[in-house]
Amino acid sequence: DAKTTQPPSMDCAEGRAANLPCNHSTISGNEYVYWYRQIHSQGPQYIIHGLKNNETNEMASLIITEDRKSSTLILPHATLRDTAVYYCIVRGRNAGNMLTFGGGTRLMVKP
Amino acid sequence: DGGITQSPKYLFRKEGQNVTLSCEQNLNHDAMYWYRQDPGQGLRLIYYSQIVNDFQKGDIAEGYSVSREKKESFPLTVTSAQKNPTAFYLCASSIGQLYGYTFGSGTRLTVV
Secondary structure, eight states: OOOOBOOSEEEEETTSOEEEEEEOTTOOTTEEEEEEEEOTTSOOEEEEEESSSOEEOSSOEEEEOTTSSEEEEEETTOOGGGOEEEEEEEEESSTTOOOOOOOOEEEEEEO | OOOEEEEOSEEEEOTTOOEEEEEEEOSOOSEEEEEEEOTTOOEEEEEEEEETTEEEEOTTOTTEEEOOSBTTBOOEEEOTTOSOOOEEEEEEEESSSSSOOEEOOOEEEEEO
């Protein structure tokens, strides 16, 4: 699976949009981009995933560049409860492809 | 409500003892996974199972063992051979390759 690069930490003001970047320059054509988040001392929570098109759900939006080498997770109106570690993961669809969690981005939402 | 349950939430073990962590799911998921997380680090895969009565080693399987006798259950045993077992252990399940994983709330194991 392709490796990802994320900034180790980011701050965001409450009520503002949080834009979390992820680089995955070695992604291959059949690999999806997944985002999870982990609130302190809890299990990771699935947020969103995509292949090439932009995706939106009730939690967030995922913007994938046209060359698929990077993506951005957008939390449109960050709240204090969005403070967490956010993991960007690239994974193929073949059997045996596991989710590999790197260090992630620690997002701190401040009042 | 469907979900994945890990127990206990906190576990203390003396050095040299084996201990078993429970993971049960009622989501009818075929695949189940065990991860280990150390403070400030990401998750590392210990074992996974894609079907009943079959499982494979992950990246850090040494000192651990699993079984998958039922679809709903995937217990992890931390043996005395695991040199540094103090960690946060997370179990997950998946319906398949597309939709990602559902995680339990974790078990924090401390060796005393």
